[in-house]
Amino acid sequence: MAIRTMVLEAQPDKAFMEANPEVGTFILVVDRGGSKCDALLCREDGTALATGRSGIEDPEGGRSVGGSGRSRRSLERAVSQTLADFSPAFLHHNISPDPGPPIEPLRGAFQAMWHAVREQDCPMELAGLEWGMVAIAGTGALVYARSPEGREVLLDGLGPELGDHGGGYQIGREAMRAAACSGWSERRRTSLAEPVYRACTGESPEESGWRLVDYSLERRDRAEIAALARIVDREAEKGDSIALRILQSAAADLAQTVRDAAESAGLLATPCTVALSGGVGANSRLYAEHLQAVLAEHAPALQVVQVKHPPVIGAALVILRRISGEDYPARRARLLETAGELFRTTPQPAQGG
Structure with a gap:
């Protein structure tokens, strides 16, 4: 476990905590995906307390080349x-230090311990896997594998120009x-045209496709x-054949990376779970089904399971496991229950790809 402190290196002052139960020790975790940043706060007993989100659908959110x-x-x-x-006295967190001063909310007078949590660790913990595979199809895409002997393989996550095979950016671009070209001929006609044009230009489509040119040539947050992957999934579910083909093509691309990593x-021949996560992977039924169908041809021992809990809960579980003893199973169950309830009842914008 890597450790870094924002104020000073320390362990929680138990005497102070006992005298100030309203303060206590907290776990603060973030999941910085391409489309959104999720945050979750919980107590060390696993009780989830609050969530936050900002990203592409937040008018006051930031923009970045990385998403x-x-x-x-x-x-x-x-x-x-x-x-x-909340005003924490001691904070376990996974917020990687960026160049420059700490972000404003973390400049308080409290003690803190930084925990390294990798992106692939979150679906693994949520799926309860000691070994197996993770396939993340979000804004981008990556695949991780860990054998029973501890051999680790991490593929892709190379960005939209070199990789991210099967990710949301690929689906949106297609x-x-x-x-x-929906207006070029009847065989190219797709129900994607109207919602995609509206999302990109605010206007209805025309046959030439030129209204999308300026949009496509501008430097955009990926x-x-x-x-746009959500539109593709929705139209595919309605029966649009072109939308379905785009979705299945992306799933097939991810399947090839899964096969490579396995x-x-x-x-490759070992029965194991592939924990499918990310905005596209966790939420698209058609994507997951086609991923499994392609794997069935080349790697039938691999079983795809969609991880429905947000990755940020997995990040909290990773830290909770590290600071807990034998009571981790009870704390894990409490976090899954209380965090799940928070994410169900707190209004959240739909996830990006």
Whole structure:
């Protein structure tokens, strides 16, 4: 476990905590995805207390080449929302230090311990896997494998130009291409045209496709393009054949990366779980079904399971496991129950790709 403190290196002062039960020790975790930054605050007993979110759908969120959710502004807003009603004395957190001063919400007079939590650790913990595979299809895409012997393989996450095979950006880009040529002939006609044009230009489509040209040539936050994946999924569910083809093509691309990682980790013929996460992977039925269908041809021992809990809950579980003893199973159950309730009852914008 890597450790870094924002104020000083320390363990919680138990005497102070006992004298000030309203303060206590908290766990603050963030999930900085391409489209959004989620934050979650909980107590060390696993009780979830508050959530926050900022990103591409937040008018005051930040923008970044790596995606809105990875911007400093979105991070600050998500953490500020989460800590609004709390004043921690000791904070376990996973917020990686950026160049420059700490973000505003973390400049308080409290002690803190930083925990390194990798993106792939969150779905693994949520799925309860000691070994197995993770496939993340969000704004981008990556695949992780861990063998029973501890061999680890991490593939992709290379960004939209070199990789991210099967991610939301790829799906959104193909949706724009399909919408642009929808008016060329009857065989190219797709129900994607109207909603994609509206999302990108605010106007209805025309046959030439030129209205999308200016939009496509501008420097854009890649989360904007990835957000179009939701439109593709919706239209595919309605029966649009072009939308379905785009979605299935992306799932097939991710399946190839899963196959590569499984082979490198020695898991290709070993029955194991593939924990499917990310905005696209966790939420699209058609995507998950096609991923499983492609894997059934080349790696039938691999079983895809959609991880429905947000990754930020997985990050909290990773830290909770590290600071808990034998009571971790009870704390885990409490966090899943209380955090799940928070995410169900707190209004949240729909996730991007």
